[in-house]
Amino acid sequence: MLKIWGRTNSVNVKKALWCAEELGLKYERIDAGLQFGVVNSPEYRKLNPNGLVPTIEDHGYLLWESHAIVRYLAAKHGAGRLWPLDLRQRADADRWMDWAFTFQAAFRPVFWGLIRTPPGKRDAAAIEEGCRKAADLLAILDAALAGRKYVAGDAFTMGDIPIGCHVQLWMRLPIERPSQPQLEAWFERLLERAPYRKVVDIPIS
Numbered sequence: 001m002l003k004i005w006g007r008t009n010s011v012n013v014k015k016a017l018w019c020a021e022e023l024g025l026k027y028e029r030i031d032a033g034l035q036f037g038v039v040n041s042p043e044y045r046k047l048n049p050n051g052l053v054p055t056i057e058d059h060g061y062l063l064w065e066s067h068a069i070v071r072y073l074a075a076k077h078g079a080g081r082l083w084p085l086d087l088r089q090r091a092d093a094d095r096w097m098d099w100a101f102t103f104q105a106a107f108r109p110v111f112w113g114l115i116r117t118p119p120g121k122r123d124a125a126a127i128e129e130g131c132r133k134a135a136d137l138l139a140i141l142d143a144a145l146a147g148r149k150y151v152a153g154d155a156f157t158m159g160d161i162p163i164g165c166h167v168q169l170w171m172r173l174p175i176e177r178p179s180q181p182q183l184e185a186w187f188e189r190l191l192e193r194a195p196y197r198k199v200v201d202i203p204i205s
């Protein structure tokens with residue numbers, strides 16, 4: 001059976017879990033990272049020398065890097081659905097997957113500042129700047145979503161998965177957000193999906 005190492009509140013682990021859920025895969029999840037430790041043990045470092053989550057093992061095949069995991073699972077089990085067969089549609093999906101790391105870098109000070117830093121130690125200026133940069137980037141996605149339901153067209157694909165995990169945090173954190181109607185409508189469409197509600201839209205911690 002597919003094994004997925006990683007704590008459920010990690011945004012990168014959520015990407016692997018959401019993809020597996022969308023594909024209807026059976027998997028075993030093993031807690032690892034932050035309070036669970038595990039990632040610095042010699043045994044885990046043999047699976048993933050970075051000491052990060054997620055990592056998967058699929059019948060003896062080891063893979064780390066969340067977006068590579070999403071691509072692998074989508075290609076293996078979701079050809080013509082999560083994994084677009086049309087080259088340009090797949091490139092579109094790939095584009096938004098890679099872009100999600102650009103968004104993650106800009107947004108990280110906001111998430112870490114508000115959720116993983118005690119109130120007395122927060123850097124308000126860094127949080128504010130992160131919010132501004134994140135909103136500016138999301139304006140690009142908001143515009144791209146005009147006239148399409150999902151990031152790579154009218155069908156849900158792997159391209160929606162990484163950025164969909166980051167946008168859940170953006171939408172649920174107690175921050176001011178500019179009105180971005182296409183982005184909000186897309187988030188509502190993601191919320192209609194049971195796998196998204198199950199593993200992504202969970203309380204933030």
Ligand SMILES: N[C@@H](CCC(=O)N[C@@H](CS)C(=O)NCC(=O)O)C(=O)O
Binds near residue numbers: 033
């Ligand atoms: N680029 C990697 C980044 C992985 C990463 O930074 N994972 C974080 C969780 S989101 C982690 O392992 N942090 C250390 C920990 O949880 O102990 C990926 O996408 O898989």
